[in-house]
Amino acid sequence: MGHIRVVRWGILGGFCLAAALWLTVSQLARAQQATIEGWFHILWYDGPPGSGIKGEIYVLIDDQGQEYRLQLDLKLTEPFGGVLALNRKRVKLVVEQTPGPLGQQGSVRVLSIQLGMAGALAGIEPISGPQPWVNLLCKFSDVSAEPQPLSYFTGLMGNTYPGLDHYWREVSYNNINIVGSASQNWKTLPHDRAYYGATGSGTSANLTALFNDCTAIHDADVYFPNFVGINLMFNDLLDCCAWGGSRTATLDGVNKTYRVTWEPPWGYQNQGVMAHEMGHGWGWPHSSGAYGATYDSRWDVMSDIWNTCPPTDPTYGCVGQGTISYHKDLGAWIPSARKFVPTLNTVTTIEIDRLNQPGSSTNYLMARIPIPGSSQFYTVEARRFIGYDGKVPAEAIVIHHVDATRANDAWVVDADGNLDGACVIPADDANCDPDDAGAQWMPGETYTDAANSIQITVNSITATGFIVTITYGNPPSCTNTGAIFRIERTTGNVCADGSFNSGGADVAEYVRVSEAVEPGDVLELDPTKPGHYRKARGAYSHLVAGVVSTQPGVILGARGQSEGKVLLALIGRVPVRATTENGPIRPGDLLTSSSKPGYAMRCESAHKCEGAIIGKALEALDVGEGVILMLLMR
Ligand SMILES: [Ca+2]
Ligand SMILES: [Ca+2]
Ligand SMILES: [Ca+2]
Structure with a gap:
């Protein structure tokens, strides 16, 4: 020490x-x-x-x-x-x-x-081109086992499935490869496991001593500055864990920051673990659900490897799935032209191609939706069963909430989960499974972040991806899309550049009635039953509201049950029952309620029926009762 x-x-x-x-x-x-x-x-x-x-x-x-x-x-x-x-x-x-x-x-x-001054290797940086790693095989002085021969490690780095060169080429869209990687055969460390804190539990491993001694015994055979990364492969357990990250060191006279992993046998005996630890070497964090667990997301090699594992590869054990768009974007593997970033107050429908082995060279690979007023954002990506994504939980749109100020930056957005960072069972807001149907956004489903005015609707599945509509902010309705007639999927707005042409003559609204009524009846508010209407009763009623419509051209309030409701004409021309009890009706006469329930009569002066006018007669009624056409007025 x-x-x-x-x-x-x-x-x-x-x-x-x-x-x-x-x-x-x-x-x-x-x-x-x-x-x-x-x-x-x-x-x-x-x-x-x-x-x-x-x-x-x-x-x-x-x-x-x-x-x-x-x-x-x-x-x-x-x-x-x-x-x-x-x-x-x-x-x-x-x-x-x-x-x-x-x-x-x-x-x-x-x-x-x-x-201080800029790092020799940025924590987050574009990663491109050959990324050669060297595998150093190191034996504790008190353990003689050689769990795998040198040829195993050479194959592990290889360019046929599931070799890591093959893996990283596919996952990075050929932005990187690990050509030039090398493996150095077993050599014995100067000390035993106890000296290195290799207790098999806790975080006791002396990573510094392991790094220094394992690189030292291979130093004569390796010119370290030729490599970007060093995999330290040990022949027994370290502490609890396999480790990945980086280290700044002077090797072969050059001070440099290397990507480094420290591996027990179960590490290098599973390709997925190596992919995961090398991911830490690129600088990527873990991702997870929002439940305080880390190995729960089967969408990401930087989370759960083991549950996506079966069946294992006969040689290389658990094979890693792909990684999420957030991590690929950290590596600058997603060109800006293929990353959709919405403009505030817009609704946009886009096609997002599958994240692994995209089927198109031009479709979007992800959407990145900034959360206004913060550094947080959502990512939206399409996952399909192909290549290393063959065992993700489903073919679905997957959404992550990203906050770089917490340890696991990216959290799966789970409809039957929450975003409070804890798994509380039983609780109706947290089922603690970020791989299930709640986390699989399927056609017809919409994720809504009402507080931030963000809505993500999955419209349909395509040959190689999904069609998604993203509402961002508060878009004006009927934004000009160039289409002369359109229905907005997310809002339900119907927009047309032309006029609405209808055969009906009035605009009507569904209202509740407290008694049976007929088309042409004059209605008034029912003071005994709030929210209901009845036939108007009594001359010059100030409760009058309109006339039961016969054939409306536009109907309002049509959503929901129409049972127990009638159409009350509000504007336009409508037939109305009328009586001559206040004298013959001439075209142009104002009409008001009469003493006969549901009937209109002539109003002799506007002053007298102020607040009680229904409309203006368009036809005459000389004597008795009948139905005449009326222009509704307020
Ligand atoms: Ca050397
Ligand atoms: Ca869930
Ligand atoms: Ca779902």
Whole structure:
């Protein structure tokens, strides 16, 4: 165990002076706070099948190769855009020592972060071209087993299914390959498992010592700067886990940040684990459902490998599925022309092609929908059974909610789940399964984020993808699409550039009645039954509302049950029952209610029937009762 060396906080005038100012760990206890400087790395650890063990740790590697395991509140990383943005960057940290050791190096708690010069390898960066990795096979001095021969490792990196060169070419759309990768045969480490903290549990493995010694015993045969990544393959268990991430080191006289994985036998004996750990090497985090679990999403090689596994490959065990569009986009493998980003206040229907082995060279591969007023966004992608996606849970549209300020950036959006980050069973808002029907967005289904005015509707399945309509913000209805007649799927709006032409003569609305009525009856509000109408009763009724329609041209309020309702004419021409009890009716006479229920009569002056006018007579009625045409008025 190396002692913790720190620089007294506040004294440091320049990094070049640091060597003279190192203090020992005992002095740190008195100094309380200290500043350390070096390269910030995220290291992800993954337990064997069924263990559910997972997580990530944050380390700082200083220029002497010393590793500090950091206790880091992710809130401190928010100003930088989240912890991924700091990965592999030069940082200066104000820290304080915490009482107990965490891992073999002890632990320091981060109080503040200062981002230094740009990293040698960005945490998030485009990845393209050949990405050669070297496999170093290292035996503990007290374990003689060689779980696989050298030829196995050569095949694992190969370009036939399910070799990792084949895998990464397919998943990256040929943006990358691992041509130039090499494997170095078994050599024996200078120490036994206990020395390296390889206890088979916890996070006790001394990753620094394992890295230093495994690279040292192969140093004579390998020129490390030729490689982007190093897979450290051990012949027995480490601690709980396989590890993936990165490390800054000076090898062959060159200081460089390498993508690194630390593998127990069950790691390299499953292609999917290697794909997952190399994904961490690219800088990708885990993805998951919104339930605080990590290995629950079968949509992503960076989540659940084991449940998509069967049947296993006879040689290479569990074979990984593809990865999600968020991660492919981090690698800049999705051209901007194939990434749909909606404009605020629009409705757009697009075709999204399947994410693995796309069937078209021009369709969208993903939609990225920013959540207004935040750095969060949704991704929308199409998953189909093909190639490495052959065992995803379903052929469906899959939506992720991405927040780079949390540990698992991307969470599956699950209709029968929630977004509160916890699995609470039993609870009607959380079934804790991000692979089921709730997470599979099928034709006819719509995801709605009402708070952010975002709606994603799956319209149909195509030969190689899905048609999806994305409503973003509050689009004006009937936006000009160029079509002269259209029905908007998401809103139900009917839009036409021409006029509406109908055979009917009035506009009517469905209303409830409290008694039987006939077309032509004059109706009034029923004061004894709120929300209902009845035949108008009494002359000059101020409750009059209209006339029961005979043949309406436009009907309002047609949604829902029409039982117990009649059509009340509101505007236009309509036949009405009338009586001459207030004198003969002439065309142009104002009409109001009469003493006979449901009948209209002449109104002798507008003043007298103010508030009680139904309309204007269009036909005459000389004597008695009859039906005449009337123009509705208010
Ligand atoms: Ca060398
Ligand atoms: Ca679910
Ligand atoms: Ca569904």
